[in-house]
Amino acid sequence: MQILDGKIASQSVKEQLAAEVHQLLAAGNRAPHLAAILVGSNGASETYVASKVKNCAEIGFESTLIRLNADVSEEELLNTIRQLNEDPKIDGILVQLPLPKHISEPKVIETISAEKDVDGFHPVSVGRLVQGLETFIPATPYGIMLMLEHYKIPTKGKHAVVIGRSNIVGRPMSVLLSSNHPYGNCTVTICHSHTPDLAAVCRQGDIIVAALGKPEFVTADMVKEGAIIIDVGITRVEDATAKKGFRIKGDVAFDQVSPKASYITPVPGGVGLMTIAGLMKNTLVAYKRTLQ
Ligand SMILES: NC(=O)C1=CN([C@@H]2O[C@H](COP(=O)(O)OP(=O)(O)OC[C@H]3O[C@@H](n4cnc5c(N)ncnc54)[C@H](OP(=O)(O)O)[C@@H]3O)[C@@H](O)[C@H]2O)C=CC1
Numbered sequence: 001m002q003i004l005d006g007k008i009a010s011q012s013v014k015e016q017l018a019a020e021v022h023q024l025l026a027a028g029n030r031a032p033h034l035a036a037i038l039v040g041s042n043g044a045s046e047t048y049v050a051s052k053v054k055n056c057a058e059i060g061f062e063s064t065l066i067r068l069n070a071d072v073s074e075e076e077l078l079n080t081i082r083q084l085n086e087d088p089k090i091d092g093i094l095v096q097l098p099l100p101k102h103i104s105e106p107k108v109i110e111t112i113s114a115e116k117d118v119d120g121f122h123p124v125s126v127g128r129l130v131q132g133l134e135t136f137i138p139a140t141p142y143g144i145m146l147m148l149e150h151y152k153i154p155t156k157g158k159h160a161v162v163i164g165r166s167n168i169v170g171r172p173m174s175v176l177l178s179s180n181h182p183y184g185n186c187t188v189t190i191c192h193s194h195t196p197d198l199a200a201v202c203r204q205g206d207i208i209v210a211a212l213g214k215p216e217f218v219t220a221d222m223v224k225e226g227a228i229i230i231d232v233g234i235t236r237v238e239d240a241t242a243k244k245g246f247r248i249k250g251d252v253a254f255d256q257v258s259p260k261a262s263y264i265t266p267v268p269g270g271v272g273l274m275t276i277a278g279l280m281k282n283t284l285v286a287y288k289r290t291l292q
């Protein structure tokens with residue numbers, strides 16, 4: 001069993017990005033610039049956005065964090081996005097999800113200019129992904145592909161079982177794994193809450209991507225010997241003995257599943273870090289298009 005270390009793999013991606021930014025700056029160009037919008041304050045979202053801002057600084061990107069109150073009107077949020085769309089100094093725009101209930105997420109996502117949609121959530125980006133055209137790939141599935149690439153794990157011809165069909169993880173993941181991509185060409189089964197006998201489906205998986213948001217859902221009896229296990233889940237579970245009063249748990253029962261796996265991603269320290277690397281790569285692409 002080998003652990004797929006998100007720290008090592010994301011560091012390698014970020015070093016490549018930093019080197020590229022260094023060259024661009026030396027040639028007299030401005031720095032790539034990511035704008036992140038955070039509506040309200042939610043502990044987990046705060047952590048992710050802070051991490052995105054910190055990663056931008058590490059690789060030489062500029063970033064702007066725009067904080068809006070939880071009771072901001074939908075129109076005000078849309079206007080903020082429109083201003084960023086028009087701003088030539090901004091290359092990528094990200095609106096942290098989830099949003100408060102009174103705001104329509106699809107409306108917000110469609111308002112972001114497709115050229116700056118570094119999250120890859122815009123219908124144009126999704127359509128291009130499905131058609132196999134060049135596009136912004138949603139950061140988490142992109143990060144998983146980068147992880148497979150870093151560790152050179154062959155996927156061709158394998159049966160991949162993806163648990164979860166969300167727009168941000170499960171659905172785009174299933175599209176990528178089934179696509180004609182160097183780390184795709186899998187036969188994919190996508191599962192959700194109406195899948196009968198999920199355990200039996202999982203046991204057929206040479207690769208399992210767990211993205212359902214239920215801590216330690218995938219247990220050893222659901223996993224084929226030698227399977228590749230990608231754990232996307234991030235759930236904060238209260239734990240009085242932990243430093244911050246909570247622990248982060250993945251969707252896979254790591255201790256019992258890891259002895260059966262050929263490769264497995266830990267949580268934390270796995271897919272989450274690759275997600276940020278994917279976002280940074282998308283931002284650099286958006287930036288480079290503005291130079292042409
Ligand atoms: N590491 C990272 O970078 C990221 C981690 N995450 C984490 O990944 C997890 C999933 O996130 P996200 O996709 O946004 O979550 P959603 O809640 O949007 O989607 C969850 C999906 O899992 C399915 N599901 C839920 N329960 C079951 C079940 N018992 N059996 C089978 N399928 C089930 C749902 O089915 P149905 O559609 O039928 O409701 C749904 O399709 C969360 O823990 C989240 O925090 C998310 C983004 C990035």
Ligand SMILES: Nc1nc(=O)c2c([nH]1)NC[C@@H]1CN(c3ccc(C(=O)N[C@@H](CCC(=O)O)C(=O)O)cc3)C=[N+]21
Nearest residue numbers: 047048051095096097098119139268269270272273275
């Ligand atoms: N518009 C939008 N884009 C997103 O990409 C997006 C989003 N909304 N909403 C929420 C999810 C979640 N997400 C994560 C990013 C980084 C880690 C991450 O860095 N995890 C680390 C640290 C975990 C921790 O300490 O909390 C790890 O797994 O080791 C996790 C999860 C991005 N998301």
